[in-house]
Amino acid sequence: MRTLGRRLIFIAGVVNLGLLFLLISVIGHVSESRLKMVVVVTVFAAMALETLIIAWLIANQQRVVSDLTTQVLRLSSPKDARRIILPDNHAYADLAQAINMAADELRHQSHVFQRQENELDNLLEYLPVGVIVIDRHRMTQLLNPMAAQLLEINTDPQAHLYTADVRQYDLMTQIETTMRDHNNIRQTLTLHLPTSPRTLEVSTIYTEPRPNHQQVLVLLYDLTEVTQIEQMQLDFVSNASHELKTPLTAIAGFTETLLAGAKDDPEKRDEFLKIIDEQAHQLMDLIEDVLSVSRLQNPVSQTATLTKVDLRKLVDRQLTLQAQSIQRSALRVTNQVPEKAMVETDVTKLEQIIKNLISNAVKYNRSGGDIHIMFTATSQHGWQLSIQDSGYGIAEDQQNRIFERFYRGDPSRTKQRIPGTGLGLAIVQELTTLLKGEVSVKSQLDVGTTMTISFPK
Numbered sequence: 001m002r003t004l005g006r007r008l009i010f011i012a013g014v015v016n017l018g019l020l021f022l023l024i025s026v027i028g029h030v031s032e033s034r035l036k037m038v039v040v041v042t043v044f045a046a047m048a049l050e051t052l053i054i055a056w057l058i059a060n061q062q063r064v065v066s067d068l069t070t071q072v073l074r075l076s077s078p079k080d081a082r083r084i085i086l087p088d089n090h091a092y093a094d095l096a097q098a099i100n101m102a103a104d105e106l107r108h109q110s111h112v113f114q115r116q117e118n119e120l121d122n123l124l125e126y127l128p129v130g131v132i133v134i135d136r137h138r139m140t141q142l143l144n145p146m147a148a149q150l151l152e153i154n155t156d157p158q159a160h161l162y163t164a165d166v167r168q169y170d171l172m173t174q175i176e177t178t179m180r181d182h183n184n185i186r187q188t189l190t191l192h193l194p195t196s197p198r199t200l201e202v203s204t205i206y207t208e209p210r211p212n213h214q215q216v217l218v219l220l221y222d223l224t225e226v227t228q229i230e231q232m233q234l235d236f237v238s239n240a241s242h243e244l245k246t247p248l249t250a251i252a253g254f255t256e257t258l259l260a261g262a263k264d265d266p267e268k269r270d271e272f273l274k275i276i277d278e279q280a281h282q283l284m285d286l287i288e289d290v291l292s293v294s295r296l297q298n299p300v301s302q303t304a305t306l307t308k309v310d311l312r313k314l315v316d317r318q319l320t321l322q323a324q325s326i327q328r329s330a331l332r333v334t335n336q337v338p339e340k341a342m343v344e345t346d347v348t349k350l351e352q353i354i355k356n357l358i359s360n361a362v363k364y365n366r367s368g369g370d371i372h373i374m375f376t377a378t379s380q381h382g383w384q385l386s387i388q389d390s391g392y393g394i395a396e397d398q399q400n401r402i403f404e405r406f407y408r409g410d411p412s413r414t415k416q417r418i419p420g421t422g423l424g425l426a427i428v429q430e431l432t433t434l435l436k437g438e439v440s441v442k443s444q445l446d447v448g449t450t451m452t453i454s455f456p457k
Contacts, residue, residue, distance in 0.1 A: 002126070008298075008363050018239070019111050029378065032195070035174060037081060037115060054420070056136050057399065061367070061415070063068075068095060068096060068099060071135055079204075083100050083103070084358060088122055095390050119147070121356050122427055123376070124142070124144040124145075125144065125145060127444055128146060129145070129146060129219055129220065129221050130144065130147030130148075130149075130150045130151070130200075130218075130219065130220030130222075131144045131146070131147055131217070131218070131219060131220075132144075132147050132162070132165065132166075132218040132220075133215055133216075133217055133218075134162045134175065134179075135159075135213075135214075135215045136179075136212075136213065137164045138161060138162055138163070138179070138215040139157075139159045139160060139161060139162065140160055140161070140162045140165055140216070141159055143156075143165060143392065147165075147166075147218075147220055149170075150192055150198065150200060150222055151165060151166070151193070151220075152193045152195060152218050152372055153165050153192075162175070167306075167344050168189075168192070168193075170189045170191070170192045171191060171202060173204060174187065174189070174204050175204055175218060176215050177204075177218055178204035178206050179206070179214075179216050180193055180353055182206045182214075183206065184202070184203070184204065184205045184206060185202075185203070185204045186204075187201075187202060188200070188201050188203070188223060189202050191235065197224075197409075198222065198224050199222075199223045199224045199226075199227045200220050200222060200223060200224075201220075201221040202204045202218065202219070202220055203219040203221075204216055204217070204218050204219075205217040207219075208224065212396065232302060232404065232405065232406035232407055232422065233406060235407075235422065236405075236406040236422060236423075240290070241285065241417070243282070243286050244283070244286065246279075246282075247278075247279035247280070247282045247283045249442070250275060250276070250279045251279050251280065251283075251312070251391075253431055254272040254275055254276050257272060258272055258273075271336060278324065285335045285359075287423060289423040289427065291335075292305050292352060292423070292427050293405065293426070293427060302434060304345075304346040304349060304434055304435055305346050305348075306344050306345075307344070307345075307347055308342050308343075308344055309342065309343055309344070309345055309347045309350065310340065310341070310342060311337050311339070311341040311342070311343050311375065311385070312335070312337045312338065312339055312340065312341050314347070314350065314351055314354060315335055315354060315358075315373055316335065316353050317351075318351070318354050318358050319333060319358065321355070321357060322358055322362060324354075325359075325362050325363075326371075329362060329365060329366075329367050329369070330367055330368045331362060331365055331368070331369055331370065331371055332368075332369070332370045332371070333370075333371045333373070334370070334371070334372045334373065334376045335373045336372065336373060336375065337373060337374075337375040338374040338375060339391050341375055341383075343383055343455070345397050345455065346434075346435060347436055349431045349434060349435055350431075350435065351358060351456060352427065352431055353427075353431050353432060354385070355389045356424040356425065356427055357426050357428060357442075357451050357453070358371070358373075358387060359424065360389075360391040360424055360425065360449075360451070361387050361388075361391070361449075362389075363452075364389065364391040364392055364449070365389045365390060365391035365392075366390060366391055366392070369389060369390040369391055369448075370388075370389070370390045371387065371388070371390075372386075372387075372388040373385070373386070373387050373398075374386045374387075374388070377453070380456070382454065382455055382456045382457050383454075384453065384454045384455075385452070386450055386451070386453055387450070387451050387452075388449070388450040389448050389449055389450075390447070390448040391445045391448050391449060392445070392446065392447055393445040393446055393447050394441065394443040394449055395445055399441055399443060402441065403425050403426055403429040403439070404422075404426060405422070405423060405426040406422040406423065406426075407422050407426075425432055428451075428453075432453050435455060436455070436456060437455040437456070438454045439451065439452070439453050439454075440454070
């Protein structure tokens, strides 16, 4: 703009010099003084008019160019840019249109980028996979909420050394190896965190989005629950195999003994037949647990058929069915459920619940121990049934897991191996939930356990 102004001033100066030379020439050939004065005034008036016109042109051009410059500078922030409007015959009309089109395109691209950035932020916010981006200076540039949750740390939006987030040696070693060798690594790591160990599938990916701008992308996927389920399934297969083999071996062994001649001894025959009967019932219980879990997956089993049930008779029936196990351990059982305690429920499901709870109270009790069965009518016509034993108890850190399928407590607390599949309490909880009730546990090691099922009206 300054160059254009200088050119216009230079042209004005040349024109003015020409007019001066013309004025001098005219004056030299004009004799009358009055005419000379008219010529001088006319020339100076023309020069003044020319100067004003050039000054206006310069000011006008300066304004237009200033607007164009401002608009170009605003292209760095498209949302602040304003359109430049010039007449079609203006010298800068094409340039103004080009700038306006560039501003419109940049504004559009800015909106697209902002929308994509918002979508990416939302994706990272709710993505069930931990994501960490570490640059070549080993600074954490991005860490999503799931990564913070998995590593049990607080998020810091400012760039910082990644070692402030990653404190586990195995994970740090994998990141450094990927950073150094430029190789992607994927492996399963068990990280020891402040609350509990966590099993993660960790992928470290080397990327170079721009030359000399290397970074490592860390993806964390939580396998803790999957690993626990796999382990519980393995434990179940192991337990079920043992539970099947033990009674089958006993049945086969005593059957062979009877066939070999022991059947001729009435006393031995009765003893062996009782053992075979007990082992057969143990097998039936195992199969019943497995079938119960299978039935719970059937949508038909998700409904309850409600009828009036005599709770006292239902409890007495289960105590009768488990009388042999109770007598074998010399347990004292107190059934405090009142006579004619009528409740509205699904009798089949409630019977399975009571059977499993009494079975646990017997199996995990001490020889000569006690079992108390108590009924309580709650407010608004709800009711509770509690089964209390004086057995080994359940460690506090295991109480939140005893309702998981296939889970079995630490056998060291009982000093012996107790038969079971780890399905009994899982079935209790699922059936109680189907009946719109709740099951709770209160236990203390070496004191005993109280299992309570609660139902609304």
